[in-house]
Amino acid sequence: xxxxxxxxxxxxxxxxxxxxxxxxxxxxxxxxxxxxxxxxxxxxxxxxxxxxxxxxxxxxxxxxxxxxxxxxxxxxxxxxxxxxxxxxxxxxxxxxxxxxxxxxxxxxxxxxxxxxxxxxxxxxxxxxxxxxxxxxxxxxxxxxxxxxxxxxxxxxxxxxxxxxxxxxxxxxxxxxxxxxxxxxxxxxxxxxxxxxxxxxxxxxxxxxxxxxxxxxxxxxxxxxxxxxxxxxxxxx
Amino acid sequence: xxxxxxxxxxxxxxxxxxxxxxxxxxxxxxxxxxxxxxxxxxxxxxxxxxxxxxxxxxxxxxxxxxxxxxxxxxxxxxxxxxxxxxxxxxxxxxxxxxxxxxxxxxxxxxxxxxxxxxxxxxxxxxxxxxxxxxxxxxxxxxxxxxxxxxxxxxxxxxxxxxxxxxxxxxxxxxxxxxxxxxxxxxxxxxxxxxxxxxxxxxxxxxxxxxxxxxxxxxxxxxxxxxxxxxxxxxxxxxxxxxxxxxxxxxxxxxxxxxxxxxxxxxxxxxxxxxxxxxxxxxxx
Numbered sequence: 001x002x003x004x005x006x007x008x009x010x011x012x013x014x015x016x017x018x019x020x021x022x023x024x025x026x027x028x029x030x031x032x033x034x035x036x037x038x039x040x041x042x043x044x045x046x047x048x049x050x051x052x053x054x055x056x057x058x059x060x061x062x063x064x065x066x067x068x069x070x071x072x073x074x075x076x077x078x079x080x081x082x083x084x085x086x087x088x089x090x091x092x093x094x095x096x097x098x099x100x101x102x103x104x105x106x107x108x109x110x111x112x113x114x115x116x117x118x119x120x121x122x123x124x125x126x127x128x129x130x131x132x133x134x135x136x137x138x139x140x141x142x143x144x145x146x147x148x149x150x151x152x153x154x155x156x157x158x159x160x161x162x163x164x165x166x167x168x169x170x171x172x173x174x175x176x177x178x179x180x181x182x183x184x185x186x187x188x189x190x191x192x193x194x195x196x197x198x199x200x201x202x203x204x205x206x207x208x209x210x211x212x213x214x215x216x217x218x219x220x221x222x223x224x225x226x227x228x229x230x231x232x233x234x235x236x
Numbered sequence: 237x238x239x240x241x242x243x244x245x246x247x248x249x250x251x252x253x254x255x256x257x258x259x260x261x262x263x264x265x266x267x268x269x270x271x272x273x274x275x276x277x278x279x280x281x282x283x284x285x286x287x288x289x290x291x292x293x294x295x296x297x298x299x300x301x302x303x304x305x306x307x308x309x310x311x312x313x314x315x316x317x318x319x320x321x322x323x324x325x326x327x328x329x330x331x332x333x334x335x336x337x338x339x340x341x342x343x344x345x346x347x348x349x350x351x352x353x354x355x356x357x358x359x360x361x362x363x364x365x366x367x368x369x370x371x372x373x374x375x376x377x378x379x380x381x382x383x384x385x386x387x388x389x390x391x392x393x394x395x396x397x398x399x400x401x402x403x404x405x406x407x408x409x410x411x412x413x414x415x416x417x418x419x420x421x422x423x424x425x426x427x428x429x430x431x432x433x434x435x436x437x438x439x440x441x442x443x444x445x446x447x448x449x450x451x452x453x454x455x456x457x458x459x460x461x462x463x464x465x466x467x468x469x470x471x472x473x474x475x476x477x478x479x480x481x482x483x484x485x486x487x488x489x490x491x492x493x494x495x496x497x498x499x500x501x502x503x504x505x506x507x508x509x510x511x512x513x514x515x516x517x518x519x520x
Contacts, residue, residue: 220505
């Protein structure tokens with residue numbers, strides 16, 4: 001059942017409701033992507049105004065989560081969705097929780113940026129952080145594309161890719177920790193740096209979750225907590 | 237706008253026909269070990285029109301199996317083969333093998349009346365006899381000679397009404413006409429009447445479609461209780477009902493058995509495209 005069409009129900013209103021929900025999720029995804037990008041930009045460019053904007057904008061993302069949740073509740077109550085429709089609603093409800101948390105992580109990065117800018121940090125490890133954020137952003141963007149196109153194969157690739165992010169994070173974090181011990185005066189600043197790196201790693205995890213929901217939606221298989229390479233062999 | 241809609245519909249119809257043409261065998265799990273009823277290569281014709289095409293399906297002991305599908309898909313026709321209710325239609329012809337345990341349902345020496353005592357039926361509209369509540373339930377055991385005296389008959393009537401979840405509501409008015417009860421109560425009376433002759437299988441053809449949600453919930457609860465002692469085959473148009481009451485679901489389309497599987501799977505992740513389309517409301 002890989003060929004899912006959500007616009008062929010007898011009820012056109014139902015088609016429209018499902019279409020609206022899908023576009024709302026993708027909208028929310030787009031907003032979250034921008035938040036991440038701007039939070040990193042504020043940090044790297046020392047733009048405190050932009051950091052504040054990111055923090056403020058997170059409220060909008062929270063509101064969006066509540067709105068989409070409510071729309072899903074209405075669809076469940078009115079339509080009693082089944083099969084791929086049901087999996088879509090479940091995948092949406094779960095995805096928006098992860099998207100909202102990605103928003104929270106972006107906000108954390110912006111708060112770290114605020115602190116580091118106000119403390120005039122010298123920018124050491126910024127390039128490494130930027131490299132990590134690029135990996136994370138690319139993965140997030142690909143995951144949202146996979147969700148839009150209902151591409152389970154791509155979603156699995158992206159989920160497997162999260163390992164690279166984890167490895168890069170560990171590497172960077174080790175360096176930051178050793179910097180902490182050799183420069184205890186800069187401890188508070190480097191802690192913020194470590195927090196920002198951790199936030200990026202978490203965004204990677206949330207992205208992976210979204211990929212798992214895409215696979216559930218398309219293939220009807222719950223692959224959470226499973227060995228992804230084994231899943232690849234079995235289902236793809 | 238209208239042209240666009242029409243074009244879409246034509247495309248949809250064609251693709252369903254194509255899917256059906258390509259459909260060669262039932263997907264999922266139509267068979268089980270030691271079934272209560274086994275249907276093998278069953279065809280049903282009304283004159284020259286074939287209503288059922290080569291259906292093979294096992295019905296397991298003490299399971300509730302739901303038969304679903306769009307109107308005219310053959311689910312009721314198939315149900316009616318299981319206790320030879322189709323015999324009452326002159327132009328109807330059934331071929332293939334239908335076994336109850338290892339016993340041929342369509343054997344020439346088979347008495348349909350005795351068969352229907354083993355395979356009881358509950359219909360869409362409650363149809364109590366124009367008799368008292370007591371007599372509605374006592375009638376079957378009397379003609380089949382299931383009891384020896386009045387005390388035994390009284391016990392059987394009470395037991396059947398209790399099993400049908402109706403006894404407490406009617407115990408003070410067993411002499412009142414069956415038709416004086418509410419729709420939901422009448423349907424439970426019909427179920428009590430079916431159980432009273434101690435069948436092995438109960439066939440239900442849309443048993444709750446004429447009832448309100450509370451009466452429906454009571455019938456569904458009852459189906460769940462009855463499963464302990466009986467095998468139940470239910471035809472329903474309500475997908476939610478099929479999902480709630482059955483352990484397995486069989487999907488029929490234009491006389492073909494498309495897919496059979498565990499109900500949990502059918503309603504979350506069906507294998508066949510037609511099943512998916514039907515349960516998600518994609519036929520226009």
